[in-house]
Amino acid sequence: LSKRGPIPTELLPATAAIDGAGRLSVGGVDLVELAEEFGTPLFVYDEADIVMRCRAALSSFPGGVYYASKAFLCKHVARLVTGEGLGLDVATGGELAVAQAAGIGGNRLTLHGNNKSEAELVQAIAYGVDRIVVDDGSEVPRIAATAAALSPGRRQKVLVRVTPGVMVDTHRFVMTGQADSKFGVEIASGAAERVIQAILSEPHLSLVGLHFHLGSQIFDLSAFEVAVSVVAPLLERYEIGELSIGGGLGVAYVEGEVGASFEELAARVNAALKANGLQDVSVTIEPGRSIVARAGITLYRVGVIKELSTGTRYVAVDGGMSDNPRPVLYGSGYEVFAPGAAASDRDVPVRLVGKHCESGDVVVEDGALPTGIGPGDVVATPVTGAYGYSMASNYNKVPRPAVVFVRDGKARLVLRRETYDDLMRLEV
Numbered sequence: 022l023s024k025r026g027p028i029p030t031e032l033l034p035a036t037a038a039i040d041g042a043g044r045l046s047v048g049g050v051d052l053v054e055l056a057e058e059f060g061t062p063l064f065v066y067d068e069a070d071i072v073m074r075c076r077a078a079l080s081s082f083p084g085g086v087y088y089a090s091k092a093f094l095c096k097h098v099a100r101l102v103t104g105e106g107l108g109l110d111v112a113t114g115g116e117l118a119v120a121q122a123a124g125i126g127g128n129r130l131t132l133h134g135n136n137k138s139e140a141e142l143v144q145a146i147a148y149g150v151d152r153i154v155v156d157d158g159s160e161v162p163r164i165a166a167t168a169a170a171l172s173p174g175r176r177q178k179v180l181v182r183v184t185p186g187v188m189v190d191t192h193r194f195v196m197t198g199q200a201d202s203k204f205g206v207e208i209a210s211g212a213a214e215r216v217i218q219a220i221l222s223e224p225h226l227s228l229v230g231l232h233f234h235l236g237s238q239i240f241d242l243s244a245f246e247v248a249v250s251v252v253a254p255l256l257e258r259y260e261i262g263e264l265s266i267g268g269g270l271g272v273a274y275v276e277g278e279v280g281a282s283f284e285e286l287a288a289r290v291n292a293a294l295k296a297n298g299l300q301d302v303s304v305t306i307e308p309g310r311s312i313v314a315r316a317g318i319t320l321y322r323v324g325v326i327k328e329l330s331t332g333t334r335y336v337a338v339d340g341g342m343s344d345n346p347r348p349v350l351y352g353s354g355y356e357v358f359a360p361g362a363a364a365s366d367r368d369v370p371v372r373l374v375g376k377h378c379e380s381g382d383v384v385v386e387d388g389a390l391p392t393g394i395g396p397g398d399v400v401a402t403p404v405t406g407a408y409g410y411s412m413a414s415n416y417n418k419v420p421r422p423a424v425v426f427v428r429d430g431k432a433r434l435v436l437r438r439e440t441y442d443d444l445m446r447l448e449v
């Protein structure tokens with residue numbers, strides 16, 4: 022465990038500001054006061070940060086940006102990103118249902134999924150989902166039949182998700198573009214080409230693009246260049262006009278990490294297409310983490326602190342793996358700081374743990390807090406806007422936190438805190 026300086030501003034949302042007393046505000050709202058008002062744990066999102074990233078993505082990828090809603094979805098965020106001109110990528114009937122409830126038109130939606138049910142295809146096609154990403158050859162006749170039955174006058178647009186066989190340097194569980202994957206159609210075996218031909222012979226389908234998703238949290242962009250060179254012959258042979266490069270742009274979570282920009286990714290992918298002799302392919306992207314991760318901060322309240330004879334100082338908070346399962350799932354690292362003392366050195370090494378009945382319930386394995394932070398104080402983990410709330414659970418019957426969006430000095434509750442009644446609502 023090691024000491025640190027103050028929390029680096031590179032890990033805070035765009036509108037984060039520290040006042041003379043060292044208190045952190047986001048969107049013009051004091052975080053310690055937010056914790057008082059809405060309770061803890063609390064997810065706080067900087068709306069301006071999300072908007073800024075949507076605009077950056079769209080200016081680098083004018084062909085189209087589809088926010089990967091799995092990263093964090095609620096009606097408010099669906100409306101916010103589509104209001105900025107993005108589409109929405111949904112991967113299940115449940116994500117589609119939220120988009121529908123938010124009033125997002127089918128023309129904004131792309132349906133993904135490696136095991137789409139009949140009910141999900143019917144739900145999507147009946148709603149007029151613009152694009153469906155084919156993940157296996159068996160889907161082609163199923164999508165065609167459903168489209169013929171439900172929207173006979175319209176050709177259903179489809180993309181084919183291919184596996185370029187590229188290994189990326191990320192955690193095994195979030196690596197998806199390698200040849201041996203449950204996702205997509207193999208290029209190497211010729212399966213991708215057979216699926217393309219099957220689609221081209223279906224009068225109710227229209228092939229608009231190829232898609233790959235190499236994995237998540239990718240820092241080395243050369244993986245994208247290699248993947249482009251693998252798919253280029255198919256794009257050329259079948260004169261396919263769009264390449265969706267999925268998501269995966271890496272985001273900095275801890276001090277010293279540096280994420281890549283949409284601009285750099287677009288430049289590298291466009292150059293790779295050109296180098297492979299393709300001039301007119303429109304590049305689209307499905308960013309999740311890179312849109313919402315840094316906008317989100319989780320606020321917790323400190324409870325028990327244990328100073329062990331081994332030297333480890335365990336600081337327990339009122340949440341944990343139920344609101345952020347990433348450390349236990351992927352061994353992900355985070356920072357912790359005190360928003361009431363955001364300018365102070367973090368000179369006390371701590372291990373931040375949750376309240377769940379698992380030794381693995383660690384939020385920050387190697388963290389540090391300023392001297393004097395004790396029971397009752399508010400602490401925060403930054404960069405928790407992606408795959409935190411969306412992967413949250415009720416383990417140990419812990420109610421899910423509330424979610425608040427802040428902007429221009431105002432806090433808006435978008436998801437209320439679960440109650441014990443919510444925990445009981447499925448009991449029959």
Ligand SMILES: Cc1ncc(COP(=O)(O)O)c(C=O)c1O
Pocket residue numbers: 089091092110133234236237238267268269270307308309310311407
């Ligand atoms: C098909 C697809 N697109 C986009 C994404 C979003 O990835 P990220 O959040 O890393 O940008 C994912 C994530 O799993 C995905 O599976």
